């Protein structure tokens with residue numbers, strides 16, 4: 001038995017920190033959106049061992065890889081005797097704020113439930129997912145969703161279909177834990193999620209004004225230390241895009257509205273050494 005799955009990246013359309021918890025994690029309100037940039041995974045039933053091969057040789061393919069962790073946790077918890085051979089083709093840049101590792105882990109959970117014929121309640125799978133990483137439960141369903149608590153309480157929202165997005169990555173990663181460590185309370189001008197939530201639920205996110213409701217609190221803890229990320233945001237803004245850092249960075253995205261605007265953006269970005277992708281929101 002063999003299963004092939006595509007694991008999409010995400011962007012955060014909104015991200016506000018609402019507090020710090022006694023365990024050191026941060027509570028947040030974020031709206032995440034899956035996009036058409038994918039890692040690809042294949043899963044083949046085998047005798048007894050978990051084996052992982054990864055196309056990106058800079059990424060560990062041992063037990064430290066979150067895909068391996070996802071397989072191991074299911075195998076141990078449900079006493080699975082069979083094994084699996086996994087191949088992971090990385091396309092999503094690592095440590096880029098695009099949720100690649102979390103999406104791979106969610107894809108592994110979904111595939112292995114089928115391959116190993118496990119009978120797991122939806123809630124239990126979400127529990128396992130959230131122990132692997134705060135963003136993993138979102139990727140079990142993807143689309144457009146409000147994510148609360150540490151990001152692991154997921155409420156699907158009306159899907160935003162087909163918005164055009166340019167991703168720009170400076171070629172280095174920003175470690176998530178370090179960004180969260182920088183957060184200082186109280187946060188000034190706490191942003192409210194209600195406006196963007198209402199626009200999405202009304203199906204009116206696809207308007208220029210709506211893009212003003214996008215926000216990412218983590219920018220103020222990342223941009224001052226990484227001038228290249230700040231420069232990407234400035235270039236996209238000058239090109240007339242609503243532009244925002246995704247998650248904890250380093251990727252910045254711009255939302256474009258027409259083919260001619262995209263042409264302009266691509267022409268300008270070709271002057272820089274940054275990596276770019278043109279994608280759209282996906283369900």
Ligand SMILES: C[C@@](CO)(OP(=O)(O)O)[C@H](O)COP(=O)(O)OP(=O)(O)OC[C@H]1O[C@@H](n2ccc(N)nc2=O)[C@H](O)[C@@H]1O
Pocket residue numbers: 012015024025026027028030096097098099102132133134135136149150151176177178180246247248249
């Ligand atoms: C910032 C966000 C926004 O979507 O995404 P990325 O930029 O990583 O894609 C997420 O909150 C990232 O979640 P995720 O990437 O799953 O975080 P984890 O690996 O679980 O956590 C890495 C570290 O970040 C800190 N952390 C993470 C999530 C959270 N809500 N509060 C935290 O304080 C913790 O110190 C934790 O040890």
Ligand SMILES: Nc1ncnc2c1ncn2[C@@H]1O[C@H](COP(=O)(O)OP(=O)(O)O)[C@@H](O)[C@H]1O
Pocket residue numbers: 059064065066067093094095096097098099100101102104176247248249
């Ligand atoms: N399958 C995987 N894909 C990407 N990163 C992984 C994977 N497994 C473990 N990691 C580790 O997880 C960290 C976060 O990676 P990633 O999910 O790409 O970033 P982000 O959380 O910024 O979206 C990296 O430092 C990487 O070493």
